[in-house]
Amino acid sequence: MTYRWTLSGVAETQQFAERLAERLRPGDFLALEGDLGAGKTTFTQGLARGLGVKQVVNSPTFTIIKEYQGRLPLYHMDVYRVGDDVESLGLDEYFFGDGVCVVEWASLIEDVLPQERLTIILRNEGADTRRIEFVPQGERYVTLCEEFDSDARTGD
Ligand code: ADP
Numbered sequence: 052m053t054y055r056w057t058l059s060g061v062a063e064t065q066q067f068a069e070r071l072a073e074r075l076r077p078g079d080f081l082a083l084e085g086d087l088g089a090g091k092t093t094f095t096q097g098l099a100r101g102l103g104v105k106q107v108v109n110s111p112t113f114t115i116i117k118e119y120q121g122r123l124p125l126y127h128m129d130v131y132r133v134g135d136d137v138e139s140l141g142l143d144e145y146f147f148g149d150g151v152c153v154v155e156w157a158s159l160i161e162d163v164l165p166q167e168r169l170t171i172i173l174r175n176e177g178a179d180t181r182r183i184e185f186v187p188q189g190e191r192y193v194t195l196c197e198e199f200d201s202d203a204r205t206g207d
């Protein structure tokens with residue numbers, strides 16, 4: 052099952068992410084996909100706000116991992132530049148920890164991702180419009196999507 056929505060503008064994307072954040076639990080894993088500028092970091096800023104993070108959230112492209120504290124810890128990663136040496140980063144500590152993991156460009160490290168995860172795909176549809184898709188893998192994420200979908204329909 053794939054869930055799809057249209058998001059018009061940064062504010063709508065962030066509010067949408069904020070609503071998802073309310074349902075997140077320790078250990079949840081979100082794999083963010085989409086080209087440069089699709090809105091992965093923008094979406095994560097909304098998630099952070101929804102988790103009660105007070106710090107400014109910006110792209111972890113160069114640091115790879117940034118950690119924030121809200122209602123739950125938030126581990127924000129961007130693996131665009133990790134290259135082949137993924138194992139040496141010690142990502143498992145985060146992936147199987149008690150925070151919420153959000154990984155931009157997760158498909159680049161597909162082999163080391165948790166089997167059960169929510170894949171979120173963003174697509175630029177021009178100007179301020181983005182398409183967003185949720186693809187749940189595993190019981191936890193199927194339930195999360197069902198519950199979120201039942202109270203978060205925006206657009207179609
Ligand atoms: P990514 O992390 O995928 O590279 P960013 O979130 O850094 O993308 O950048 C998204 C860009 O698109 C920002 O400049 C943002 O202002 C712009 N934008 C326009 N409309 C939207 C929208 N509806 N949702 C998210 N970003 C949007």
Ligand code: MG
Binds near residue numbers: 092093110129
């Ligand atoms: Mg980004």
